[in-house]
Amino acid sequence: MQVTFWGTRGSIPVPGPSTLRYGGNTPCVSVRLASGPLLVLDAGTGIRALGNAPEMSAECSFALLLSHGHWDHIQGFPFFAPGYRDICRIQVFGGPGGTNCLKQLLSDQMEDSYFPVPLEQLQAQVEFDEIYDDWKQIGSARVQAFPLRHTGVGWGFRIEERPESGGGVIVYLTDNELTPGSPDWDFYRDICHGADLLIHDAQYLDHEMPARKGWGHSSGRDATRLALEAGCKRLALFHHDPDRSDDSIDALTADCRAQAILTSSTLEIFAAAEAQSFEISGAIQEPRTTS
Ligand SMILES: [Zn+2]
Numbered sequence: 001m002q003v004t005f006w007g008t009r010g011s012i013p014v015p016g017p018s019t020l021r022y023g024g025n026t027p028c029v030s031v032r033l034a035s036g037p038l039l040v041l042d043a044g045t046g047i048r049a050l051g052n053a054p055e056m057s058a059e060c061s062f063a064l065l066l067s068h069g070h071w072d073h074i075q076g077f078p079f080f081a082p083g084y085r086d087i088c089r090i091q092v093f094g095g096p097g098g099t100n101c102l103k104q105l106l107s108d109q110m111e112d113s114y115f116p117v118p119l120e121q122l123q124a125q126v127e128f129d130e131i132y133d134d135w136k137q138i139g140s141a142r143v144q145a146f147p148l149r150h151t152g153v154g155w156g157f158r159i160e161e162r163p164e165s166g167g168g169v170i171v172y173l174t175d176n177e178l179t180p181g182s183p184d185w186d187f188y189r190d191i192c193h194g195a196d197l198l199i200h201d202a203q204y205l206d207h208e209m210p211a212r213k214g215w216g217h218s219s220g221r222d223a224t225r226l227a228l229e230a231g232c233k234r235l236a237l238f239h240h241d242p243d244r245s246d247d248s249i250d251a252l253t254a255d256c257r258a259q260a261i262l263t264s265s266t267l268e269i270f271a272a273a274e275a276q277s278f279e280i281s282g283a284i285q286e287p288r289t290t291s
């Protein structure tokens, strides 16, 4: 599976000189499977660059897994160029109840008060579906949805590619508030078990958490704790705080790495950076440079 980050920022887009390396666009990640549609995780503003990428002119089939309906995760959808091509098919998936609620969310943000083109006028075939109770087969992968600990309804996704198609496990878990020792800690640890790549919300520093309790986000250290306990191979720190500069993301990442080294773990930790693309078993690129 090839992973590409198109948007890694939480809450609101923050373009500018202090966010050039990790990027200012809100969540969007693509996952290229051995076969089947291109998986797209969330439709934050990063999805615009994905839709405009030269290689997308040959891509017709997309499975868009939406974590929830907060603006930073859906706002790019009306600007996703494949939506305006009649040869394209976009299957939108959420967890239980996702079929109706996601259609409503996307449709509402395209009402004429907010946007000139309504959802039903998109030329692409847009379908809505939900993943519940069990696994859903999408191309060469199977996908499981599970609830987030966030404000409102939302889902994380575990994606497993068939061994004969190259194998690999990715868990996408953003906008999720971890509390070590809480009853749901074990649930999330089990969901993330053995993942090759865990993409987890790491919006805050530990000392920022008390004032933000209940906001539905995690500290980098708690995301690291989870990845360590779950035996993940790699952790992508994700959903960067809009007020966090590139340099302060470097510091947050270094702090998480120091925490992992204390346990003698081989967990590889990096901060997800816009335009970063890699095979889950391959080397991780450094963020783009500003020079
Ligand atoms: Zn968010």
Ligand SMILES: [Zn+2]
Residues within 6 Å of the ligand: 068, 070, 150, 175, 216
């Ligand atoms: Zn959210």
